[in-house]
Amino acid sequence: MGRQRVLVTAGAGGIGWAIARAFVADGALVHIADVDGEAVADATRGTDAVTATVCDVTDPAGVDRLFADLQEALGGLDVLINNVGVAGPTAPVEHYDPRAWDEVVAVNLTATFAITQKAIPLLRKSPRGSIIVMSSLAGRVGYANRVGYSTTKWGLVGFAKTLALELGGDGITVNTIQPGAVAGPRMEQVLAGRAAVSGDSIDVEREKALANQSVKAFVDPADIAALAVFLAGEHGRCISGQTLPVDGDSKAAQ
Numbered sequence: 094m095g096r097q098r099v100l101v102t103a104g105a106g107g108i109g110w111a112i113a114r115a116f117v118a119d120g121a122l123v124h125i126a127d128v129d130g131e132a133v134a135d136a137t138r139g140t141d142a143v144t145a146t147v148c149d150v151t152d153p154a155g156v157d158r159l160f161a162d163l164q165e166a167l168g169g170l171d172v173l174i175n176n177v178g179v180a181g182p183t184a185p186v187e188h189y190d191p192r193a194w195d196e197v198v199a200v201n202l203t204a205t206f207a208i209t210q211k212a213i214p215l216l217r218k219s220p221r222g223s224i225i226v227m228s229s230l231a232g233r234v235g236y237a238n239r240v241g242y243s244t245t246k247w248g249l250v251g252f253a254k255t256l257a258l259e260l261g262g263d264g265i266t267v268n269t270i271q272p273g274a275v276a277g278p279r280m281e282q283v284l285a286g287r288a289a290v291s292g293d294s295i296d297v298e299r300e301k302a303l304a305n306q307s308v309k310a311f312v313d314p315a316d317i318a319a320l321a322v323f324l325a326g327e328h329g330r331c332i333s334g335q336t337l338p339v340d341g342d343s344k345a346a347q
């Protein structure tokens with residue numbers, strides 16, 4: 094097989110960018126879809142291995158443009174990384190804004206469905222097709238005050254399991270990754286916010302968060318990226334329909 098051709102949604106930042114870099118380091122060609130033009134410009138600068146389309150994944154015209162660009166840049170597709178996902182508001186179900194619910198469903202579920210539908214004919218032509226879906230710890234346990242997020246992240250598990258059944262006969266594997274608490278600036282902000290409310294130090298808030306897991310470390314986006322590369326690779330060909338937590342053995346989403 095030639096160089097793997099990979100599409101990463103929300104690939105210009107966060108976990109998606111870590112995945113894009115890991116595939117490039119593995120010799121792949123990566124196309125990213127992201128709404129943030131500046132981040133896309135940074136991601137594609139000075140490399141032939143990364144191409145991109147600036148688009149909102151919920152915009153059908155943008156998705157059409159994405160697949161036209163993908164065809165031109167890569168001429169096909171071996172790996173689809175359905176990474177895009179938004180958190181939505183923090184509120185109990187009874188006060189959760191119904192418009193926010195629609196937005197979270199539109200990005201996390203409907204856009205993922207629309208992009209996957211367009212990718213399937215391309216993946217069928219690949220000698221080793223693979224789809225990876227980014228769920229969350231919130232798709233494995235309940236998540237109080239985050240109903241849109243948790244519901245869609247559970248929904249993606251059913252989506253992936255169904256696809257695995259439908260596409261296995263074509264040699265396409267489909268798996269879900271469920272990251273837990275990920276290290277980085279966002280986690281530091283969350284801890285600082287909690288410290289401001291509790292009056293405890295940020296380090297105490299970190300200890301409290303890690304008390305929830307048996308492994309006392311937050312997840313590095315590179316850990317998730319390395320798993321994605323493995324699942325899509327030669328030795329992942331018999332792993333399908335699986336849901337893989339990368340969360341330090343977390344007991345609850347918080």
Ligand SMILES: NC(=O)c1ccc[n+]([C@@H]2O[C@H](COP(=O)([O-])OP(=O)(O)OC[C@H]3O[C@@H](n4cnc5c(N)ncnc54)[C@H](O)[C@@H]3O)[C@@H](O)[C@H]2O)c1
Nearest residue numbers: 103105106107108127128129149150176177178229272275
């Ligand atoms: N970061 C975490 O702690 C964590 C934990 C579990 C699961 N996840 C999941 O991993 C995935 C990536 O999360 P992240 O924290 O790296 O994301 P992020 O919030 O850092 O965003 C990554 C990229 O998504 C792009 N994006 C957002 N909405 C978009 C849209 N409508 N169209 C196109 N691009 C869009 C942004 O421009 C950004 O570049 C998500 O599905 C998220 O739910 C994240």
